[in-house]
Amino acid sequence: MTRAAFSYDFPHRHLVSVADLNPVDISLIFERAEHWRAVNKTPDKSSDALKGMTVLNLFFENSTRTQGSFEMAAKRLGADVVNFAIAHSSAKKGESLSDTARNLAAMQPDIMVVRHSATGAPQFLAERTGLSVINAGDGMHQHPTQGLLDVFTMNRHWGSVGGRRILIVGDILHSRVARSNIGLLSMLGAEIRVCAPPTLLPTDIDQWGVDVFHDLSEAVIDCDAVMALRQQRERMSGGFIPSGREFFHLFGLSHDTIKRAKPDVLVMHPGPMNRGVEIHTKLADDPKHSVIMEQVENGVAVRMAILELIGANIRKEAAA
Amino acid sequence: MSASFAITNARLVDPESGHDGPGGILVENGLIAQIGEELDLNSADEVIDAGGKVLAPALIDLRASKEPALTPDGENQSSLAAGAAAGGFGTVVLAPNEHSPLQTAGGFAGMTRALGQHGVRVLSAAAATQDLAGESMAEIGLMAKAGAVYVSNGDNPIADTRVLRRVMSYASQFDLWLSLRAAEPGLSCGAVATESDWSARFGLPSEPTMAERIAIDRAASVAALSGGKLMVDRVSTADGLAAIRDARKRDIEIAATSAIAHLTLNEVDAGGLDSAFRVDPPLRVEADRRALVEAIAAGEVDAIVSDHRPTPFDDKGEPFAMAIAGTLALETLLASLLALVHDEELSLVEALRPLTAGPADLLGLPQGRLTTGAPADLVLIDGDTPWVCHPDDFHSPRGNSAWAGRRFIGRVTQTFVDGQSIYNYNG
Structure with a gap:
């Protein structure tokens, strides 16, 4: 469908949680992402969609892939990009987040891309500064662009995720990627399964509208996609599992463990991978199943789409 | 104010006797001299017509925090007392916290004397352990001699059972x-929310309500072992209330307080992740709030506390999960509680008992009741005045209120301590 078919414009100035989006918003993002995906394959990638705008990358937690992906997306759209690695600067000097934010806002950027270890930090920054904020991961809460790029990747293979059976395996409890994916996939009518030991599941998971498994061989039956999550070592204090080795034997993805899934099952991972903990190296690199590199490629296109749509709304507001 | 005065034409509410009816009070030399519908007004120098307003004992708060002395821009003794008086409180007990651990026996008597200069009776609890670390005992005895009214380890549990036994x-x-x-320290460590559907969706570090029950079960057993008296500080869950009921069946000397936040708010109020709602214990689910209100009505909770905690801007200048816990409460406690009375969740007597006779009985204080000969610590309440909570209007220089913007019905119009008016809304 095209934008005209909806007679509806993308209404958002922020992207804090997938719960802010409706299925039409998602279609609009994917329509533009498809466009940028094609452009990104040509030698002439530059655009002036965000020309004159400044995008501030505020990463309070270390990130290579997500920050690089956002930076590349913003630069290809013609924006000026400034990276602030806050983990090493003012936060260490005892300045509150509120003060840091207002100082940065005074420099008149247009869009802040925020990653922070605390739930709600992007929303907090949006409220305190009035700037457009895109959440690049907050605590164990949300990572909406990752969720969107995952669904975009699945959509490109199937046309739609509606009615598809998708399994998420691993550390659901600490995963913002899982929360964003579950939110989007249930909105779009997918059948969601999760599989993890009880210590890595939220206690109220039964109320999330997902089917819960502790046995991977049962969970994978007839799945259209299987998504591994990274073991969040930095968020694990105090023995959620006995060892990485035991985890791999019970919950690791390999050709063997996914053999009861659909024959053309997609294998996904949000990265960075711990090979031999969540996923067997051979499966991760098997082009028949693994779409992990497609996820990375699509990440830039999806982020371009979001930046473009939000940038257009900023211009519209400024003109009004 | 004259040495002798009368307040007539009031609705007398005395939670101790359960009386709620028309009448007045004659005050002589700071004490309640007569109570009832027929007062001997000849001896009164002044007669105040209450115009049907509620006349009750001035409120008693067992748990407020002060900021360290001389904090720049901070709450000081006089702003704390002024806020308490405006909230209808005649007595406020300071509890230890990490900034102000109340563990220096040397300065204790001087501190409480200085705090007494502001009209409101300000009492203090004593730290249980040095720096509230739960390791070595603070000088409880010296502070008791200097007037400490109970012992508290602030917000920190005492993890080591042997230390707990010895302190008790x-x-x-x-x-x-x-x-x-x-x-329960292992289950609660680092929690900013209650384990629930809501907190799981937000991925907030959370504690199960069973952590409260386990801690009460354990402390009650240690009380049985040591012969001590256990006051459960800010019980907030149905599980915790169940543990208290069990302990009472075992004849353990156990009392309980609840904070106003947990009686009037639930986790959904924090749904926008506003740092103002970051409190300790964390806000609970609605079923827990209802269980607490029922326990108040049943008299199972001895005292409602403000847990008043002035917090600098910087501490709330962080996202919810990182913000310092605490809210101002003294100036809004009564009004927020009256909402439960208006909603018929509590009667006025039930609501006021844990703010008057309840805490007075726990500490053996003479005030907190309308009895001939008791100190004339009184409050006049207009139950019908609507108002909106604006932190800028507080006496406190801080503004961290979880009730900011709330609409209230009913406010304190006058507060008396020892027969002296310490607050008058109408000037």
């Missing part, structure tokens, strides 16, 4: 309650 046993020789925040 040691405090028992002074007949002091040990007030203990009921949190």
Whole structure:
């Protein structure tokens, strides 16, 4: 469908949680992402969609892939990009987040891309500064662009995720990627399964509208996609599992463990991978199943789409 | 104010006797001289017509925090007292916290004397352990001699059961309650929310309500072992209430307080992740709030506390999960509680008992009741005035209120301590 078919414009100035989006918003993002995906394959990638705008990358937690992906997306759209690695600067000097934010806002950027270890930090920054904020991961809460790029990747293979059976395996409890994916996939009518030991599941998971498994061989039956999550070592204090080795034997993805899934099952991972903990190296690199590199490629296109749509709304507001 | 005065034409509410009816009070030399519909007004120098307003004992708060002395821009003794008086409080007890651990026996008597200069009776609890670390005992005895009214380890549980046993046993020789925040340390460590559907969706570090029950079960057993008196500090869950009921069946000397936040708010209020709602214990689910209100009505909770905690801007200048816990409450406590009375969740007597006779009985105080000969600590309440909570209007220089913007019905119009008017809304 095209934008005209909806007679509806993308209404958002922020992207804090997938719960802010409706299925039409998602279609609009994917329509533009498809466009940028094609452009990104040509030698002439530059655009002036965000020309004159400044995008501030505020990463309070270390990130290579997500920050690089956002930076590349913003630069290809013609924006000026400034990276602030806050983990090493003012936060260490005892300045509150509120003060840091207002100082940065005074420099008149247009869009802040925020990653922070605390739930709600992007929303907090949006409220305190009035700037457009895109959440690049907050605590164990949300990572909406990752969720969107995952669904975009699945959509490109199937046309739609509606009615598809998708399994998420691993550390659901600490995963913002899982929360964003579950939110989007249930909105779009997918059948969601999760599989993890009880210590890595939220206690109220039964109320999330997902089917819960502790046995991977049962969970994978007839799945259209299987998504591994990274073991969040930095968020694990105090023995959620006995060892990485035991985890791999019970919950690791390999050709063997996914053999009861659909024959053309997609294998996904949000990265960075711990090979031999969540996923067997051979499966991760098997082009028949693994779409992990497609996820990375699509990440830039999806982020371009979001930046473009939000940038257009900023211009519209400024003109009004 | 004259040495002798009368307040007539009031709705007298005395939670101790359960009386709620028309009448007045004659005050002589700071004491209640006569009560009832027929007062001997000849001896009164002044007669105040209450115009049907509620006349009750001035409120008693067992748990407020002060900021360290001389904090720049901070709450000081006089702003704390002014806020308390405006909230209808005649007596406020300071509890230890990490900024102000109340553990220096040397300065204790001087501190409480200085605090007494502001009209409101300001009492203090004593730290249970040095730096509230739960390791070595603070000088409980010296502070008891200097007037400490109970012993508390602030917000920190005492993790080591042997230390807990000794503190409780040691405090028992002074007949002091040990007030203990009921949190099982392993389960509660780092939690900013209650384990629930809501907190799981937000991925917030959370504690199960069973952590409160386990902590109370354990502390109650230690009380049985040591012969001490256990005051459960800010019980907040149905599980915790169940543990208190079990302990009472075992004849353990146990009392309980609840904070106004947990009686009037639930986790959904924090749904926008506004740092103002970051409190300790964390806000609970609605079923827990209802259980607490029922426990108040049933008299199972002895005192409602403000847990008033002035917090600098910087501490709330962080996202919810990182913000310092605490809210101002003294100036809004009564109004927020009256909402439960208007909603018929509580009667006025039930609501006021844990703010008057309840805490007075725990500490053996003479005030908190309308009895001939008791100190004339009184409050006049207009139950029908609507108002909106604006932190800028507070006496406190801080503004961290979880009730900011709330609409209230009913406010304190006058507060008396020892027969002296310490607050008058109409000037």
